[in-house]
Amino acid sequence: MTRHRLSDKAHRHDAAYQRAKQENYAARAVYKLEEIDKRFHILRQGARVLDLGCWPGSWIQYAGDRVTETGYVLGLDLKPVVLSFPAHVEHRVADVFEWTPGPDLPPFDVVLSDMAPHTTGDRHTDVVRSEGLAERALDIACMVLRPGGHCVAKVFQGGGFGELLKRFRASFQEARPYHAKNSRSTSTEQYLVGRGLKASATVRRP
């Protein structure tokens, strides 16, 4: 009898990788977004979505399908995405710390961030950088979301997590951390899910 050396969860991830390949998604990360979307009802037909850290592209593939051609998806990443997309899905190379939304960019309904730093192996450094990315995602969300909009941002859980969650709770009607079942078992990643941006949290764009 053949035995899997992988743990059940690792095996499930391997299966997710195979499934993503079969379903033509750029990464198995898509199943984390699907899980979050099903649970928190983040994406809908016609929505405008900004996806931070979009490479290799599975979240913008999924979001593009969910919002359909009546919506719009813009993905940003340090690296260029090489897939082709329908006209309502765009992607640009940009560093979120340098990118600012132009004053004439219409508001978004959803901001997603699956951004992760290049890991250094030093856990403290990686966590601090990940917290910086999640904080930047929230700052951008406050600049581009319409009141009532939603934000999902990944963060490696560490010392600044409580403070970040507090900021999400201050900015949204409802906010909570969510650990996706499709995350690797060894991962400390959490998604901060904020629903319903408070009008008082919106920030005028520079």
Ligand SMILES: C[S@@+](CC[C@H](N)C(=O)[O-])C[C@H]1O[C@@H](n2cnc3c(N)ncnc32)[C@H](O)[C@@H]1O
């Ligand atoms: C886990 S990947 C995202 C996977 C993506 N959600 C998908 O499903 O294909 C994290 C991405 O965050 C991007 N990233 C990290 N720092 C960034 C920054 N300052 N600005 C833009 N993107 C950044 C990385 O380049 C990397 O491609």
